[in-house]
Amino acid sequence: MTTVISFASQKGGVGKTTSAINLSTAFAVGGYRVLMIDLDPQDSVSASFGIKTASSYGTRELYCDPSTPLDELCTKTRHENLDFIMSNISLMADEYEVIQVAADLFYLKQWLQSEVEGKYDFVIIDCPPSMGSLTVNALVASDLVIIPLQCEALAMQSLKRFLRTFKELQTKIDSHLRIAGILLTMYDRQIEVHRVISQQVYHYLQGSVFQTIIPRCGEIIESSAVGKSVINKSISSVGSTAYIRLANEILDRFNIR
Amino acid sequence: MTTVISFASQKGGVGKTTSAINLSTAFAVGGYRVLMIDLDPQDSVSASFGIKTASSYGTRELYCDPSTPLDELCTKTRHENLDFIMSNISLMADEYEVIQVAADLFYLKQWLQSEVEGKYDFVIIDCPPSMGSLTVNALVASDLVIIPLQCEALAMQSLKRFLRTFKELQTKIDSHLRIAGILLTMYDRQIEVHRVISQQVYHYLQGSVFQTIIPRCGEIIESSAVGKSVINKSISSVGSTAYIRLANEILDRFNIR
Numbered sequence: 001m002t003t004v005i006s007f008a009s010q011k012g013g014v015g016k017t018t019s020a021i022n023l024s025t026a027f028a029v030g031g032y033r034v035l036m037i038d039l040d041p042q043d044s045v046s047a048s049f050g051i052k053t054a055s056s057y058g059t060r061e062l063y064c065d066p067s068t069p070l071d072e073l074c075t076k077t078r079h080e081n082l083d084f085i086m087s088n089i090s091l092m093a094d095e096y097e098v099i100q101v102a103a104d105l106f107y108l109k110q111w112l113q114s115e116v117e118g119k120y121d122f123v124i125i126d127c128p129p130s131m132g133s134l135t136v137n138a139l140v141a142s143d144l145v146i147i148p149l150q151c152e153a154l155a156m157q158s159l160k161r162f163l164r165t166f167k168e169l170q171t172k173i174d175s176h177l178r179i180a181g182i183l184l185t186m187y188d189r190q191i192e193v194h195r196v197i198s199q200q201v202y203h204y205l206q207g208s209v210f211q212t213i214i215p216r217c218g219e220i221i222e223s224s225a226v227g228k229s230v231i232n233k234s235i236s237s238v239g240s241t242a243y244i245r246l247a248n249e250i251l252d253r254f255n256i257r
Numbered sequence: 258m259t260t261v262i263s264f265a266s267q268k269g270g271v272g273k274t275t276s277a278i279n280l281s282t283a284f285a286v287g288g289y290r291v292l293m294i295d296l297d298p299q300d301s302v303s304a305s306f307g308i309k310t311a312s313s314y315g316t317r318e319l320y321c322d323p324s325t326p327l328d329e330l331c332t333k334t335r336h337e338n339l340d341f342i343m344s345n346i347s348l349m350a351d352e353y354e355v356i357q358v359a360a361d362l363f364y365l366k367q368w369l370q371s372e373v374e375g376k377y378d379f380v381i382i383d384c385p386p387s388m389g390s391l392t393v394n395a396l397v398a399s400d401l402v403i404i405p406l407q408c409e410a411l412a413m414q415s416l417k418r419f420l421r422t423f424k425e426l427q428t429k430i431d432s433h434l435r436i437a438g439i440l441l442t443m444y445d446r447q448i449e450v451h452r453v454i455s456q457q458v459y460h461y462l463q464g465s466v467f468q469t470i471i472p473r474c475g476e477i478i479e480s481s482a483v484g485k486s487v488i489n490k491s492i493s494s495v496g497s498t499a500y501i502r503l504a505n506e507i508l509d510r511f512n513i514r
């Protein structure tokens with residue numbers, strides 16, 4: 001049984017990539033086999049793992065040359081339990097080609113079912129900051145959709161729009177779509193706006209907010225600068241502890257253990 | 258003579274909207290007539306000005322019903338010198354329709370020349386966090402392209418990719434495209450990564466970095482939460498002072514006064 005998790009948000013810079021990297025690492029360290037997929041043309045995942053050489057295969061082949069075997073699509077990381085499919089759609093022409101195929105919103109779901117099901121315990125997808133066809137591919141393919149939220153006004157406004165669009169997708173595309181929860185990220189309890197907005201989120205969305213809150217954490221910025229997850233670089237930091245707690249909360253809350 | 262300025266970056270959450278809002282306000286307070294255009298489906302500009310009611314006209318009509326008169330497209334702000342065109346492409350169907358028209362990469366440039374030239378001193382465009390057709394429309398239409406940069410590793414990696422794509426645009430679409438400069442935002446000199454990355458940027462990009470640096474500033478978070486620019490809410494804050502200094506640097510550096 002493979003559980004597919006997506007980190008999605010139209011708002012930029014809210015911790016989608018950071019959360020995807022660190023949750024993947026937490027599961028890999030915990031003994032689960034994890035495949036990450038980077039759907040963001042920015043290619044942040046490889047930078048986060050300190051991988052500088054562009055792989056010859058990745059997201060482009062997943063969409064445009066599906067006969068490429070899975071183990072050729074994957075790039076290895078320093079963890080034996082963690083592989084990832086690099087976002088190699090850096091040229092505008094590649095991106096354009098991929099988006100044509102992704103217009104079939106069920107493409108990724110079908111590919112995962114036929115190529116990946118059973119080979120990994122988790123598939124974790126990092127999405128670009130948009131609501132375009134690649135993000136919708138990820139939402140439709142996911143068992144759990146996690147929405148990182150920075151507790152600031154513009155991110156809150158963007159979340160409201162995202163939830164409206166999500167409802168549109170549920171009625172028009174796939175009624176099984178479900179949000180697993182909202183994850184508060186970069187939280188600084190000394191900033192009043194953060195306290196006020198987090199209270200609003202709990203008040204309006206109660207059960208769909210993860211109990212685990214990811215605090216603002218300097219070691220996260222440092223670890224990303226040296227191409228490591230914060231779990232690898234500073235295991236006792238508040239950031240690392242929070243992501244390990246999140247992994248456990250997900251295992252418990254969704255009976256995955 | 259109307260000067261068109263775009264804030265563009267594929268990286269999310271680096272201060273594109275915050276910079277567009279505050280530079281617009283700085284120019285308006287200084288007596289210049291300013292038109293903002295929000296090309297981001299997230300509609301962050303209206304939230305930043307505290308405008309809650311969706312306007313019936315905006316970016317959608319600019320692209321899909323160009324016979325709509327300019328003054329009907331505009332939403333007024335509390336400044337008499339500052340109007341904006343709201344991003345009213347919140348439904349997926351609207352976004353899809355606009356993107357079809359924006360496939361003509363010179364569309365916005367031609368619309369500005371025929372409808373806006375001479376009516377405002379500045380047009381300031383807020384872009385979405387992507388390198389899609391709406392962003393390219395803005396780049397092609399701009400006299401000055403400003404790239405906000407957060408001094409963290411993932412933003413730096415994304416900047417490198419953005420500059421590569423920009424070169425592709427210069428050779429394939431429009432050789433006149435020029436970057437006015439890179440604007441360091443949310444800078445916190447107590448964070449070592451911020452100091453190291455800002456040094457790298459100065460070293461590699463010298464003349465194309467604005468002297469003005471926008472520091473991390475709590476009042477910016479607060480002002481956005483109450484729907485005001487930081488210049489309106491806390492004129493003496495470090496954030497407000499920095500954006501006023503940026504306005505002056507732009508006027509001097511590009512002989513606009």
Ligand SMILES: Nc1ncnc2c1ncn2[C@@H]1O[C@H](COP(=O)(O)OP(=O)(O)OP(=O)(O)O)[C@@H](O)[C@H]1O
Nearest residue numbers: 012013014015016017018129186215216217269409
């Ligand atoms: N808890 C945290 N504390 C401090 N900094 C953080 C934290 N989480 C993420 N960051 C930093 O904030 C920046 C934005 O995070 P990240 O790139 O993961 O967001 P994103 O949503 O993936 O952005 P994009 O929308 O561009 O894909 C990065 O520089 C990252 O290192």
Ligand SMILES: Nc1ncnc2c1ncn2[C@@H]1O[C@H](COP(=O)(O)OP(=O)(O)OP(=O)(O)O)[C@@H](O)[C@H]1O
Nearest residue numbers: 012152269270271272273274275386443472473474
């Ligand atoms: N100098 C600053 N100091 C502190 N916070 C800031 C600063 N500039 C912007 N912010 C806050 O950081 C968040 C991201 O800024 P903003 O939304 O302007 O970035 P953006 O690049 O427009 O994001 P997106 O990619 O989603 O469009 C906002 O909540 C904003 O209030």
Ligand SMILES: [Mg+2]
Nearest residue numbers: 016017040044
């Ligand atoms: Mg990301």
Ligand SMILES: [Mg+2]
Nearest residue numbers: 273274297301
């Ligand atoms: Mg923005």
